[in-house]
Amino acid sequence: MMSSLRYSVLACAAMLFADTASAADIASIQPIGFSADGQTFAYEEYGIQDGSGFPYANIYVLDLANDTFLPGTPFRVRLEQDDATIAKARWRVHNDAGTVIESYELANHPGELVAFNPVTEVDADPHRLRYLSVAALPAVGKQNTLVLEELPQPLDPRCEGLITRTVAFRLRFTERNGTPVNETMHEDQHIPVSRNCVSGYRLGGIVSGSAGRSAPVEVALVMVLSAGFEGQDGRWIAVPLNTPR
Numbered sequence: 001m002m003s004s005l006r007y008s009v010l011a012c013a014a015m016l017f018a019d020t021a022s023a024a025d026i027a028s029i030q031p032i033g034f035s036a037d038g039q040t041f042a043y044e045e046y047g048i049q050d051g052s053g054f055p056y057a058n059i060y061v062l063d064l065a066n067d068t069f070l071p072g073t074p075f076r077v078r079l080e081q082d083d084a085t086i087a088k089a090r091w092r093v094h095n096d097a098g099t100v101i102e103s104y105e106l107a108n109h110p111g112e113l114v115a116f117n118p119v120t121e122v123d124a125d126p127h128r129l130r131y132l133s134v135a136a137l138p139a140v141g142k143q144n145t146l147v148l149e150e151l152p153q154p155l156d157p158r159c160e161g162l163i164t165r166t167v168a169f170r171l172r173f174t175e176r177n178g179t180p181v182n183e184t185m186h187e188d189q190h191i192p193v194s195r196n197c198v199s200g201y202r203l204g205g206i207v208s209g210s211a212g213r214s215a216p217v218e219v220a221l222v223m224v225l226s227a228g229f230e231g232q233d234g235r236w237i238a239v240p241l242n243t244p245r
Helices: 002-023 086-103
Strands: 028-034 040-048 055-063 075-078 112-116 128-131 144-153 166-176 179-187 198-209 217-227 232-240
Touching: 028 198, 040 086, 040 217, 040 232, 055 086, 055 232, 075 086, 112 128, 128 198, 144 198, 166 198, 166 217, 179 232, 198 232
Parallel strands: none
Antiparallel strands: 028 040, 040 055, 055 075, 112 198, 128 144, 144 166, 166 179, 198 217, 217 232
């Protein structure tokens, strides 16, 4: 009797967890790397699409000097076959992006995820990261503090009934190598259509790489939260941090 009861409880918990997990579409992220001159950076995001259940994988390749995508990118794959898997979607998008990744030797300079703040982190501030640029013990250098500020914008008529507010964002350093500063690194001038019905952002991480330079090259990973089929969808954008904007 106790064995049957225990099994029933575990089965119910598993079904509840499965329903909860299937309602979320928070993309996973994997940095790919930098070019040798530190001017190019690529990363991959992947997951299961909210609503449809289709696996997807995207690879973004950025020109960091101009804060734009390289021509012909990003690469996007969504598989709609019955036997589709995330592994197959990831294999296909890496196959599509392989020539670009090899020509810029991005895998040779993978960079370091020196700070990470996932949506599952309960106590962390979703709009602030304090970190060191170099992964070393004893510590090298002093701390940096980057903050994300949400900027209210007029609600797009297309998004009425889906979200109650929409926001752009600003990234600003308040501390650099242990010294207080006020450096704006990025500020939206408009909200790109690609962000869909965006309702918020998370400052998700920092990727740092030497890439043959005397000072590390860094990008901030920002999660864009938008209206999904059930709950919020989370997608990633990367913002260069080396040149004040």
